[in-house]
Amino acid sequence: MSASARVTRTINRPVAEVAEVATDPEQLFAHFVGFARFVHVDDSDDDSLWDVFLGVGSYEVGSRVMLRRTAPNKLEWTSVRGARNSMRLVVEPYIDDPTKSRVVVALRFELQGGLLARLASGIARGIVERHVLAGLESLRHQLEYGD
Amino acid sequence: MAKLGLPKVKLPRLLADVPADVTERDPDFIREMMPRLWLAAGLYFRAEVNGLELVPDEPVLFVGNHSGGASAPDSFVFQLAYLTKFTVDGRPLFSLGHQLVTGAPVIGKYTRKFGVVTAGFEAAVQILRDGNSVLVYPGGDVDALRPWFDRNKITFDGRQGFLRLAHEAGVKIVPVVATGGHDTFLVLNDGRKTAKQLGFDKLLRVKTLPITLSFPWGFLPGGLPYIPFPAKIRVQVLDPIDLRDRFGDDPDWDEAYDYVSSVMQVGLAKLATRTILPVLG
Numbered sequence: 001m002s003a004s005a006r007v008t009r010t011i012n013r014p015v016a017e018v019a020e021v022a023t024d025p026e027q028l029f030a031h032f033v034g035f036a037r038f039v040h041v042d043d044s045d046d047d048s049l050w051d052v053f054l055g056v057g058s059y060e061v062g063s064r065v066m067l068r069r070t071a072p073n074k075l076e077w078t079s080v081r082g083a084r085n086s087m088r089l090v091v092e093p094y095i096d097d098p099t100k101s102r103v104v105v106a107l108r109f110e111l112q113g114g115l116l117a118r119l120a121s122g123i124a125r126g127i128v129e130r131h132v133l134a135g136l137e138s139l140r141h142q143l144e145y146g147d
Numbered sequence: 148m149a150k151l152g153l154p155k156v157k158l159p160r161l162l163a164d165v166p167a168d169v170t171e172r173d174p175d176f177i178r179e180m181m182p183r184l185w186l187a188a189g190l191y192f193r194a195e196v197n198g199l200e201l202v203p204d205e206p207v208l209f210v211g212n213h214s215g216g217a218s219a220p221d222s223f224v225f226q227l228a229y230l231t232k233f234t235v236d237g238r239p240l241f242s243l244g245h246q247l248v249t250g251a252p253v254i255g256k257y258t259r260k261f262g263v264v265t266a267g268f269e270a271a272v273q274i275l276r277d278g279n280s281v282l283v284y285p286g287g288d289v290d291a292l293r294p295w296f297d298r299n300k301i302t303f304d305g306r307q308g309f310l311r312l313a314h315e316a317g318v319k320i321v322p323v324v325a326t327g328g329h330d331t332f333l334v335l336n337d338g339r340k341t342a343k344q345l346g347f348d349k350l351l352r353v354k355t356l357p358i359t360l361s362f363p364w365g366f367l368p369g370g371l372p373y374i375p376f377p378a379k380i381r382v383q384v385l386d387p388i389d390l391r392d393r394f395g396d397d398p399d400w401d402e403a404y405d406y407v408s409s410v411m412q413v414g415l416a417k418l419a420t421r422t423i424l425p426v427l428g
Contacts, residue, residue, distance in 0.1 A: 033417065034417065034420035034421075056423060057423050123423070123424060126424075126425075127420075127423060130299070130416070130419045130420045130422065131420045133299075133416050133419075134413075134416035134417045134419065134420045137412055137413045137416040137417075138413050138416075138417070140409075141409050141410070141412075141413045144409065145406060145409060147410075
């Protein structure tokens, strides 16, 4: 079965400025301090390979992902080994206010099994959402205040 | 009242005036209580407090978010940790409390002995100038009774008095964020409209009256003291903020408010990533 987590954050900066940082893996991942590992593995054409692992208590869950900037305001990844998951980050203009933007992160992951997988996906969704939100808050703060 | 179609009447004040009196703090009482409170904090709440080494050796204004309504277990966990590190007589810590707390029968007396004083600007400035540190929760009851789905959100309700307090007293702000307190009971909604319609904001200076689920009360409007669920409490002290250094002698208060709230929101969101399951921690 598959489950998804979706997190949205408004940032008081224009789309172009936010997208430049948010779609650059090096800069973006620096904000996701709750993740146990973000390791750049290799580059090929427009794609880059990364190991992405989330710290969950005393163990790490994650996978090797193929990451691509599909548009100036979009970043996507798909797992190539390890836990099956995909992620899509989009920086959108904020309605009626060009000085603001909205970052939307949607992460989809698959778990094998029946009832236990359903239970685990519920727990995992909460963990993922909290980590992504913390990363986006850190990104927002840096863009708005330069800290 | 008018909104409910009731006649307009002048509402009596139900709270006794309890002036901020620092002499009511009782170090012997605190020393006597600390071991049993640590037992509760350590065993029941599995409390973790980090970052106290960031606190400078000078009077500071601790600014925090607090959860759990009237019980606010994260607040007492932080105060215990502070007293343990800096000792009861080291640099006294006074907490600014709602009149509903300091003026409450029985409980009020004990909280005042523990160093809780009725929140007031002039008194707080004097406490800081006398060399003490002060702990304030700017969001007050609106923060402590925010809905559960906002548990990891800084809710100061636009209140900026803490900034003026730190600026006037010439002390740094030390932000303190906490998680877990809101898992000790459940707040189901934002009760600000209800509190206003029932006149609680004027009668009791209570700005919110949400529906809560707690033990042993079950569903109840408001936040009476309750027996908390044994949720894991985490507290994180963040880097001090020097308002004069960052915003000058004549700060733009809105800008300073947004900045401090943002710093604390980042800290709270990071701390929340350590939670695997609500209540269990």
